[in-house]
Amino acid sequence: MPIFANYEVCLSCIYTTANDMQIFCIFQIKTFCMLIKGLRVAIDLLSALRREDHGIPALSKSVDIPTLSSLDESVHQFEEAIRIDFEQYQDHDIKDHDATTLANLVEHFVGKATEWSLVINAISTVDVLRSFAAMALSSFGTMCRPRILLKDKSPILRMKGLWHPYAFAESGTGLVPNDLSLGQDLLGHNRFALLLTGPNMGGKSTIMRATCLAIVLAQLGCYVPCISCELTLADSIFTRLGATDRIMSGESTFLVECSETASVLQNATEDSLVLLDELGRGTSTFDGYAIAYAVFRHLVEQVRCRLLFATHYHPLTKEFASH
Numbered sequence: 001m002p003i004f005a006n007y008e009v010c011l012s013c014i015y016t017t018a019n020d021m022q023i024f025c026i027f028q029i030k031t032f033c034m035l036i037k038g039l040r041v042a043i044d045l046l047s048a049l050r051r052e053d054h055g056i057p058a059l060s061k062s063v064d065i066p067t068l069s070s071l072d073e074s075v076h077q078f079e080e081a082i083r084i085d086f087e088q089y090q091d092h093d094i095k096d097h098d099a100t101t102l103a104n105l106v107e108h109f110v111g112k113a114t115e116w117s118l119v120i121n122a123i124s125t126v127d128v129l130r131s132f133a134a135m136a137l138s139s140f141g142t143m144c145r146p147r148i149l150l151k152d153k154s155p156i157l158r159m160k161g162l163w164h165p166y167a168f169a170e171s172g173t174g175l176v177p178n179d180l181s182l183g184q185d186l187l188g189h190n191r192f193a194l195l196l197t198g199p200n201m202g203g204k205s206t207i208m209r210a211t212c213l214a215i216v217l218a219q220l221g222c223y224v225p226c227i228s229c230e231l232t233l234a235d236s237i238f239t240r241l242g243a244t245d246r247i248m249s250g251e252s253t254f255l256v257e258c259s260e261t262a263s264v265l266q267n268a269t270e271d272s273l274v275l276l277d278e279l280g281r282g283t284s285t286f287d288g289y290a291i292a293y294a295v296f297r298h299l300v301e302q303v304r305c306r307l308l309f310a311t312h313y314h315p316l317t318k319e320f321a322s323h
Contacts, residue, residue: 025099029086032102032109036078039116042123043072049126062125065118074112081105136223139165141177146218146229154190155234155271156183157215157306161227164210177226178207182306193300193307197314204310205241208275211308212237215273234273234306238264241277254282261295268303277310289313296320 049063065071085101109116136143141163149156161177182192196204214224215234240260245253261279268274279295280288292313299307300323 025102029098029102032106033082033086035109036075036082039071039075039119040079042119043068043075045126046119046122047072059126059129062129063122065115065122067115067118071112071115071119078105078109132220132222139223139225141165141225142227143223144226144228146214146224146231148218149230149232151232151271152184154183154192154304155232155306156230157211157232157273158182158230159211159214159224159226159228162207162210162214163225164206164213165225167206167210175203175206178203178210180207180211183232192304193296193309195296195317195320196308196310197312197317205277208241208277208308208310212239212273212275233271235269235271236267237273237275238268239275239277240264240279241275243278243281252282257282258291261291265295265298265303268299268305270304272303272305274299274303274305274307276308278312279309280311280313289315292316293319 046063046065046068049059050068082105085105086098142161157180159180162180163175163177167175180194182194184190196207198204210225214226214229215231215237217224218229218231219233240257243253244256245251246256251259257279261276264274264276276295280290280292282288283291292309292311293316296307296309296316297320299305299309300320
């Protein structure tokens with residue numbers, strides 16, 4: 001049997017360990033109780049949504065869980081078990097067998113993991129839909145329901161009165177909305193590339209970011225920040241914005257720019273949306289202009305995707321004026 005030089009210190013360590021174990025057990029009980037309370041709120045909400053006629057068929061499908069009644073009963077059993085077995089846990093009054101009791105409850109709970117995941121997914125869907133509705137109702141400008149078109153000959157993107165939600169909120173005077181039309185227009189012309197140029201702070205990046213955000217929101221099923229919106233679905237969105245380096249990785253601004261542009265050229269398809277901002281700024285003027293010209297021409301003539309291309313190289317507008 002070991003002999004301790006200072007038995008008081010050892011007894012103190014044993015007491016501290018036992019106290020820590022008690023605190024840990026109380027923490028586990030509280031966590032499990034919070035989980036059961038959360039599931040109770042979720043199941044009550046889903047039950048209410050199933051009973052009431054909201055006139056939204058999609059919402060009824062989202063909350064339609066065949067086993068909801070049995071899960072309601074299971075939650076009730078867990079609530080009763082907590083009330084009987086852990087009545088005094090809030091006062092840090094727990095018994096020696098409480099850890100075993102909790103383990104048995106958790107094991108029984110995990111046995112229905114698949115059913116609980118249905119409840120969680122349904123509540124997550126309702127939460128997202130509510131967030132979309134709140135954003136549309138509390139927006140600073142006009143919001144509209146996007147119209148998704150079936151692709152015929154070429155991809156289409158038409159928006160009127162497009163505005164950027166974040167930029168609009170930060171600006172005290174408001175921003176000028178923009179109209180955007182890419183793809184085949186009403187006259188039969190197929191113009192799917194927009195070449196933007198102008199001074200700094202002129203709004204080039206703002207309209208590009210607003211366009212990207214609008215498409216993401218539209219394909220998520222949310223209202224979009226414009227007066228009207230029509231589009232065919234985009235299979236992916238490629239962006240190459242700003243000039244940054246990765247100095248800790250030994251990658252210069254020019255290398256990062258070329259790597260990101262190469263990824264766009266290799267992976268973009270006709271159904272993609274491509275946004276390129278200030279391409280060619282990471283190197284000399286003439287080399288940068290050559291890169292911008294070659295990339296723009298390749299995307300316009302070979303890939304033929306919806307493209308927003310912002311540049312400070314004004315001669316590009318003359319090169320493609322009659323394209």
